[in-house]
Amino acid sequence: MGDMYAFHPPPETHLGPVDETLERVLNAGERADVVVLTDDGVREAGVVETVVDALEFSPRIVDDVAPNPSVGTVVAVAEDIRDADAVVAVGGGSVMDTAKVASALPAFDDRFAAIAGLADAD
Numbered sequence: 001m002g003d004m005y006a007f008h009p010p011p012e013t014h015l016g017p018v019d020e021t022l023e024r025v026l027n028a029g030e031r032a033d034v035v036v037l038t039d040d041g042v043r044e045a046g047v048v049e050t051v052v053d054a055l056e057f058s059p060r061i062v063d064d065v066a067p068n069p070s071v072g073t074v075v076a077v078a079e080d081i082r083d084a085d086a087v088v089a090v091g092g093g094s095v096m097d098t099a100k101v102a103s104a105l106p107a108f109d110d111r112f113a114a115i116a117g118l119a120d121a122d
Contacts, residue, residue, distance in 0.1 A: 018051055018054055022088075023054075026055060026086060026088070031085040031086050033060065033083060033085050034055070034059040034060070034084065034085060034086045034087075034088065035059060035060045035061070035080070035081045035086070035087050035088070036048055036051060036052065036060070036061045036062070036090055037063075037065060037077065037081065037087055037088065037089050037090070037091075037098065037099045038062070038063045038065065038090045038091045038095055039064075039065045039066065039094065039095055040063050042063075042090055042091040042095070043061070047090055047091075048061060048063070048090050051088060051090050059088065062077065062080055062081065064077075065091065065094055065095045066094070068094060069094055071112050073098065074098050074101050074105070074112065075102075075110070077098055077102040078103075078105040078106065078110065081102055081103065087099050087102075087103055101115060
């Protein structure tokens with residue numbers, strides 16, 4: 001039998017319609033630092049503004065997620081969002097995956113290899 005890995009990241013994940021999700025999760029609580037993570041194409045299309053307009057506060061926007069992001073990009077995003085109270089991912093698979101891994105990376109002592117289940121986790 002092969003090795004099996006369990007992945008239980010510390011952040012909560014909420015999915016749903018933008019207006020309902022933002023109202024129930026973000027606008028209902030006290031959030032000092034919320035990051036909207038996206039890519040430049042989604043931001044240029046105006047989608048991010050729809051999310052920002054639904055918030056009752058001004059989030060930080062990080063829009064440098066590239067398609068098929070490198071490990072370096074994910075680690076850089078993890079550092080940028082490290083102290084965020086919440087991360088809102090707006091975009092496709094690359095943005096969603098980057099948000100999930102970057103949010104969980106601190107729980108793995110910032111060792112990307114450990115989170116990826118690689119044999120040499122250092």
